[in-house]
Every structure is written in C-alpha cells, then in structure tokens.
Amino acid sequence: MAYLILLLNIVFLVAGQLVWKMGLHQQGGMHLNNMLTVMFSPLVLLGISFYGIATILWLFVLSRLPLSLAYPMQSLAYVIGIIAAWSIFGEVVPLNRWIGTGIILIGVVIIGMK
Template sequence: MKGKIIMYRGSQVISFFLLALNILMLFGGQILFKLGLEKIGGVSIASAWKALFSPIIIAGLVLYVCATLIWFTVLSRMPLSVAYPMQSLAYILGLLAAIFIFNEPVSILKWIGAVVIMVGVFLVAID
C-alpha cells in the first residue's frame, strides 16, 4: 500500500520532469568531467587529486550534487523500480556525446546495446 501512496503523490508529469532533469544533470556532469580531464591532460591514480582544482570538473561535481538532491525528490514521488531503470537513458546520451562532442568511434555492438537499453526503458515505463 505504501508504494501506491508514493507512486501517486503529486503529479506524474512533475515526477517525470524531475527524473528527466536528474538524468540531464548526470549526463552534463559526465560531459564536464570528460572535458575537464581532457583540459588537464588526464590523471592517474597518483595524480587524481589534481582534478579537484579544475573549474570544469568542479562544475561537474556541483551538477552531481544538484542531481542527487533532485533524485531524493524523485525517489519520494516514484517507485524505485520505475525511476532507477529510467536513469539508464543517461547512457544513451553519453553515447551520443561520445560521437558528437568527443568524436569517438561507436561500434555496432554499442548501438545494439543502446537499443536494448531503450527497449528496456520503454518496457519499464509502460508497466
């Protein structure tokens, strides 16, 4: 019963908007991490602390903190069994960023994986 109370608290439109915002912020944070690491020439385990002084990486961390606060709201409004699988859409966005922002090659196997993820998200959404 409690799951149903959580599921129907507030507007579903607002819940999905917050979830989409969370996904976009996670995606944006990853993009900033990658850009920041490229700018400082990458890091190793021994030099990872250098990343903490990169303004671009700090911006990514701020996005992650904000995304986490929004995630708390999402979890208060939606069942975990719906919200968490939908976050996998961030992987699809990451794949697109790899191509269009970072000019990375993407294999057919990765595209097949992306389709499987999208089908899974669709099945979770319609249940």
C-alpha cells in the same frame, strides 16, 4: 512532474560526466603528479556540482515514483552519454554499443508501460 524531475536528474548526471571528461582532457588526464590540480580544476568542480544537483533531484524523484520504475529509467543516462560521446567528442561508437543502446531504450519503454 515527477518524470520531468527524473529527466532533469538524467541531464545533470550526463552533464557532470561531460564536463569531467572535458576537464580531464584539459589537464592532460589524471596522473599521480597532477591529482590535486585535476580535482580542483573548474570543470571537474562543475561536474561535482552537477552531481550534487542530480542527487537532490533524485531525492525528489524517489519521493514521487517507485524505485522499481525510476531507477531503470535512469539508464537513459547511458543512452545520452553514448550519443554525447559520439557527437561532442567524436568518439567512434561500434555497432555493438549502438545495439546495446537500442536494447536499453526498448527496456525503458517496456518498464514505462502502464
């Protein structure tokens, strides 16, 4: 159950980043003259909410798993984030980032071994 909560934490972290990116794109980026508009835009507020949920889930994770296991496993958010940037936003992801993503996955597998 703790691993499922950890996975949900990761999903909400990535979802928060995705809707922030969408909100920033919708507002034309963040500049000094539109900071309040950006900060109170629906997508940015939704991202903040997702981060709040992720934080609550993280507290459950920390009460059930060792930090030395849970925290490195949370790096899966980077992997999902790169895949989302590539598939949702059409970002070009160079080979070195894909290699780094593979290294993160290998690290998570090693850390997760009993």
